[in-house]
Amino acid sequence: MSAENHSPAAPLQSIEAVDTGLSNAGYIASRPISTAIYLAHHLQKPILVEGPAGVGKTELAKSVAAWLKLPLIRMQCYEGLDESKSLYEWKYGKQLLYTQILKEKIGSVIGDADNLATALDKLHAFGDIFFSRNFLEPRPLLRALEQPGGSVLLIDEIDKSDQEFEAFLLEILSDYQVTVPEIGTVAAHTPPIVLLTSNSTRDLGDALKRRCLHLHIGFPDEKLEARIIASRVPGIDERLLKQLVSFVQQLRALDLKKLPSVSETIDWAKVMVLLHTAVLDVAIVRDTLNVLLKFEADIEAAGKQLAGLTQKAQHEAGIA
Amino acid sequence: MPSVSSLRSLLTESLETPLPAASEPLRRFLQVARGAGLRVSAAEGIDAARALDVIGYGNRAALRDTLGLVLAKTPDEKKLYHEAFDLYFRHEALTATDEAGDGEGDNDGDRESAQSPQTENASALGELLSTGDQAGLATAMEAAGREAGIQNIRFFTQKNLYVRRILVGMGLRGVENEIESLRASGTPADGDHATLLETRVKRLRESVRDFVERNMLLHARGDNEQFREELLLSARLSNIDRRDLDRMRVLVRQMAKKLAARYAKTRRRRLRGQLDVRRTLRKNMGWDGIPFVTVWKQKRIEKPRVMVLCDVSGSVAAMAQFLLMFLYALNEALSDIRSFAYSGSLIEVSETLEKEPVEQAIVKIMEAVGWGSSNYGNSFADFEDGWMDFVTNKTTIIILGDARGNHNDPRTDIMARLSQRAKRIIWLNPEYHSMWGTGDSDMARYAPFCNLLTECSTLRHLERAISGILEDAC
Numbered sequence: 045m046s047a048e049n050h051s052p053a054a055p056l057q058s059i060e061a062v063d064t065g066l067s068n069a070g071y072i073a074s075r076p077i078s079t080a081i082y083l084a085h086h087l088q089k090p091i092l093v094e095g096p097a098g099v100g101k102t103e104l105a106k107s108v109a110a111w112l113k114l115p116l117i118r119m120q121c122y123e124g125l126d127e128s129k130s131l132y133e134w135k136y137g138k139q140l141l142y143t144q145i146l147k148e149k150i151g152s153v154i155g156d157a158d159n160l161a162t163a164l165d166k167l168h169a170f171g172d173i174f175f176s177r178n179f180l181e182p183r184p185l186l187r188a189l190e191q192p193g194g195s196v197l198l199i200d201e202i203d204k205s206d207q208e209f210e211a212f213l214l215e216i217l218s219d220y221q222v223t224v225p226e227i228g229t230v231a232a233h234t235p236p237i238v239l240l241t242s243n244s245t246r247d248l249g250d251a252l253k254r255r256c257l258h259l260h261i262g263f264p265d266e267k268l269e270a271r272i273i274a275s276r277v278p279g280i281d282e283r284l285l286k287q288l289v290s291f292v293q294q295l296r297a298l299d300l301k302k303l304p305s306v307s308e309t310i311d312w313a314k315v316m317v318l319l320h321t322a323v324l325d326v327a328i329v330r331d332t333l334n335v336l337l338k339f340e341a342d343i344e345a346a347g348k349q350l351a352g353l354t355q356k357a358q359h360e361a362g363i364a
Numbered sequence: 365m366p367s368v369s370s371l372r373s374l375l376t377e378s379l380e381t382p383l384p385a386a387s388e389p390l391r392r393f394l395q396v397a398r399g400a401g402l403r404v405s406a407a408e409g410i411d412a413a414r415a416l417d418v419i420g421y422g423n424r425a426a427l428r429d430t431l432g433l434v435l436a437k438t439p440d441e442k443k444l445y446h447e448a449f450d451l452y453f454r455h456e457a458l459t460a461t462d463e464a465g466d467g468e469g470d471n472d473g474d475r476e477s478a479q480s481p482q483t484e485n486a487s488a489l490g491e492l493l494s495t496g497d498q499a500g501l502a503t504a505m506e507a508a509g510r511e512a513g514i515q516n517i518r519f520f521t522q523k524n525l526y527v528r529r530i531l532v533g534m535g536l537r538g539v540e541n542e543i544e545s546l547r548a549s550g551t552p553a554d555g556d557h558a559t560l561l562e563t564r565v566k567r568l569r570e571s572v573r574d575f576v577e578r579n580m581l582l583h584a585r586g587d588n589e590q591f592r593e594e595l596l597l598s599a600r601l602s603n604i605d606r607r608d609l610d611r612m613r614v615l616v617r618q619m620a621k622k623l624a625a626r627y628a629k630t631r632r633r634r635l636r637g638q639l640d641v642r643r644t645l646r647k648n649m650g651w652d653g654i655p656f657v658t659v660w661k662q663k664r665i666e667k668p669r670v671m672v673l674c675d676v677s678g679s680v681a682a683m684a685q686f687l688l689m690f691l692y693a694l695n696e697a698l699s700d701i702r703s704f705a706y707s708g709s710l711i712e713v714s715e716t717l718e719k720e721p722v723e724q725a726i727v728k729i730m731e732a733v734g735w736g737s738s739n740y741g742n743s744f745a746d747f748e749d750g751w752m753d754f755v756t757n758k759t760t761i762i763i764l765g766d767a768r769g770n771h772n773d774p775r776t777d778i779m780a781r782l783s784q785r786a787k788r789i790i791w792l793n794p795e796y797h798s799m800w801g802t803g804d805s806d807m808a809r810y811a812p813f814c815n816l817l818t819e820c821s822t823l824r825h826l827e828r829a830i831s832g833i834l835e836d837a838c
Contacts, residue, residue, distance in 0.1 A: 076433065246624075258433060
């Protein structure tokens, strides 16, 4: 299995190797995440990543691609996406242009054929050029299969697409091949590492789930989040970091419409560094709360408890 | 044609060849996982075996992550899976350490010191009991448990049966005979030994009971849940126990989610392969009408607009709760819901239902108009006065009620006008079909104006009715 794809095989020797590789690429992975990537490679199965928005689902694919130095091919799903936008399309305009040219040159092709039968024979010999590779516009899925050294294929927000499209993906996900009626079946040179992400706005079909490893990324615990922030916002003060993380973790325990995610914590940390903050106090938290919380009602609800939350965060970071 | 048996052997062969050999513990765990309520297909079982081939059994944490990735496919399933995994492997670890730890070393000493004075009549179990060989007992218990088919336990009423079966399987009868003959011999040493055996048998009984309970937890939980759910789905909604309400809410939400996922499709769908000639020509005017860019026909799918009229008088209130809960959980698949509650008179309750969680809203509505005696004529008149203008030929009217108007004027004339305006009228009646039209029921008078009239007294009926409404809209 691993003999076919030498390039990614070496760094994917063990779960620990995945862990270090990803963290070198700037992605601090929890243990299940590394295990999932490791298994995805060795079992050649796609990973379905679910979890709330902003916990790093898309980032994971980017980091895997960066780490393995493979091209990242990303397909954003939306309502109404179909195979002409995801798999391939005929270059219709080009076909039309060629027909125009052919019309003018048809005399030289048919030449001196004196009856219809010979003319048709000559045309047949000319081949079925209009439906050949030259006129095929590969879209993300086909491109991913055709990468000679393998690739990372990210199918983003699969839950936004229609059910029909989901069914259409099955052939690619299980066999890494697609069928183009006019050309035949295109199989992958090297099976790509496929990641599908979903925000669970709708339930995905069982058939799709069965073909995938299912990875659920939730909000990280305090330790992991601190490591993630430290890696994403280099040079952040240790004590500030502790306060930030403790504050956000407490915030997630509140009853809010949308809980702050890792990406929001990172943004907030960047803001704090920019403002040269050393110690979180109520005033500065109140001013910057809109980085963390995206609903007016949430800001209001959290606003009432800011003093308590900040104090506890300070306490946990060891600031009296 | 090949016979069935040859086909089966062929199938198993082709299935089993790619399977790695070391799958016995995995097979047992899969059984446990299914028992816990995970839906594990055969294909996923094979995937799990392949994954374990790569990961190995050495690292417990990696094992837990790996099987979690392969077997559990929703957050709920993940939770169940983690519980099952921990339970199963704690159980495994218990027996394993017992076997490895208290191995032969200590037992030899024990055996000599506690050598029974009278061995001719001793049974194997008696031997184990008198020497206090815990590891041996645990192994025997496991074996007897497997023999008795403990993994098939489903209901707590079966507990005693399995305890008995396992004890008998371990050779309890032999020990009982032994105790009897010891007592009969009459020497004080034998008497003491008999007492010792008796207390140990008692202790054994307890540990077997423990063992059975643990196994029931492992194997039967999922099934029990499923069994209850099945029961609730087809129970009459007016008879639902208060303690089952929470579970019902979950069920209603699940059902609604399923339906919403099925029908919350795109509002516009491309009709593949049908060229929209007019719009194509228009789009390509810049190129002299040579069609470089094509436009395809599209079909608009309408989401149903629904107005629900719920009877919240005492007789139908239970049903109304669930209908409202269902419809509000469905809002992805519906474009517009307006809801009304009536008993003696009718009020609009859309706002209450939108602002507050359904459970609380329903309590409020009940306080406002509920529990009275119904007057259909009066309520319909209220509706005509206030909201008839909002009914268009795209509106689906759902009426929930038993049509028992306490001998008031049914005002069928309003129904007639309503049926002319609305796209359709669907009447859900929670009474048995045979009761319609009896006593003060005006069902027969309303029936001619309904496009669909159906009995609706269980969750299953409700699901079928609403699924029908959504289907017609597509």
